[in-house]
Amino acid sequence: MKALSHFPMRCALLIGLSLLPFVRATSQSEPYTGPIIDMHVHAYQEPSPILGKQFTNSLTGITYSAVPSLEAHKAWTFAKMAEHRIVKAVVNYDPEWEAEDPERILLGRGSGDLETLRRGFMSGELQVMAEMTAYYSGVQADDAELDPYFELAETLEVPVGYHIYPGGPPGALYAGYSGVRAENAHPMQIERVLVAHPKLKIYIMHAGWPYLEDMKALMYAHPQLYVDLGVINWGLPKAEFHSFLKGLMDAGFGKRIMYGTDQMVFQGAFDQAIANINSAPFLSLEQKADIFYNNAATFLGLSPEEIEKHHLQAGKK
Numbered sequence: 550m551k552a553l554s555h556f557p558m559r560c561a562l563l564i565g566l567s568l569l570p571f572v573r574a575t576s577q578s579e580p581y582t583g584p585i586i587d588m589h590v591h592a593y594q595e596p597s598p599i600l601g602k603q604f605t606n607s608l609t610g611i612t613y614s615a616v617p618s619l620e621a622h623k624a625w626t627f628a629k630m631a632e633h634r635i636v637k638a639v640v641n642y643d644p645e646w647e648a649e650d651p652e653r654i655l656l657g658r659g660s661g662d663l664e665t666l667r668r669g670f671m672s673g674e675l676q677v678m679a680e681m682t683a684y685y686s687g688v689q690a691d692d693a694e695l696d697p698y699f700e701l702a703e704t705l706e707v708p709v710g711y712h713i714y715p716g717g718p719p720g721a722l723y724a725g726y727s728g729v730r731a732e733n734a735h736p737m738q739i740e741r742v743l744v745a746h747p748k749l750k751i752y753i754m755h756a757g758w759p760y761l762e763d764m765k766a767l768m769y770a771h772p773q774l775y776v777d778l779g780v781i782n783w784g785l786p787k788a789e790f791h792s793f794l795k796g797l798m799d800a801g802f803g804k805r806i807m808y809g810t811d812q813m814v815f816q817g818a819f820d821q822a823i824a825n826i827n828s829a830p831f832l833s834l835e836q837k838a839d840i841f842y843n844n845a846a847t848f849l850g851l852s853p854e855e856i857e858k859h860h861l862q863a864g865k866k
Contacts, residue, residue: 584634587637591813656675680754708751716734783817
């Protein structure tokens with residue numbers, strides 16, 4: 550009986566200890582509700598053949614319905630940005646979008662005539678050289694034909710968003726993306742650019758997936774290199790996305806990972822992308838805040854006044 554008298558205390562101790570990891574995981578999975586900066590948003594000026602169609606992701610099994618028209622695409626994107634407190638968004642070139650909401654939209658263009666780009670950046674019409682998509686033509690980042698673009702961005706202190714991989718949906722080569730090659734997707738192709746242009750402000754879109762070890766090596770060697778999580782946060786199975794993101798976080802690069810949607814035309818992309826980050830059990834609330842807002846605010850050089858304004862805006866939602 551004497552031994553049994555200690556049973557409740559022992560049980561309470563064991564139960565308490567067993568709950569500690571659970572309590573910690575619950576705390577870390579608290580959703581982030583502050584302002585968001587989206588470093589990867591698409592606008593379209595010409596109708597896409599995938600408008601109004603359905604796409605079933607062969608990796609996740611999720612079916613996404615595409616918006617039916619350009620007008621619907623714009624309305625849907627702006628509505629989702631408002632719903633999810635996206636206060637800044639890097640959008641590929643569409644002056645109408647910027648005119649509608651100049652405080653939110655950062656216009657990007659990653660190709661074209663160099664002098665036209667120069668005038669656009671110097672006048673303030675363009676703010677980001679993004680996204681650069683030479684990959685689709687089989688051209689790698691360290692190809693000589695791209696160097697004048699990086700030189701221009703470095704000289705004018707324009708942020709660069711560089712697309713490497715993935716390119717289109719799984720099996721894109723056989724669905725019309727004839728320039729896509731896995732062998733051209735290695736993120737190490739950016740290293741010679743970083744060495745040649747050490748003052749370049751640059752982020753790799755899609756975080757260099759699936760080359761985790763190489764991305765860790767690059768980010769270790771080049772502290773100016775950032776990444777965004779566009780498309781991999783909703784286009785990959787959640788377990789794969791979490792595994793890749795955790796690898797970067799565990800390696801200590803949580804201050805250089807930025808949120809991006811890369812929504813294209815697929816309804817559900819914003820919701821899934823944000824949910825998959827919020828559900829990551831290894832992220833603290835502070836780390837989510839860095840990914841969703843703080844890191845991009847640093848990368849873009851936002852002023853303290855603008856940062857305060859964004860948090861006040863998000864608090865009103």
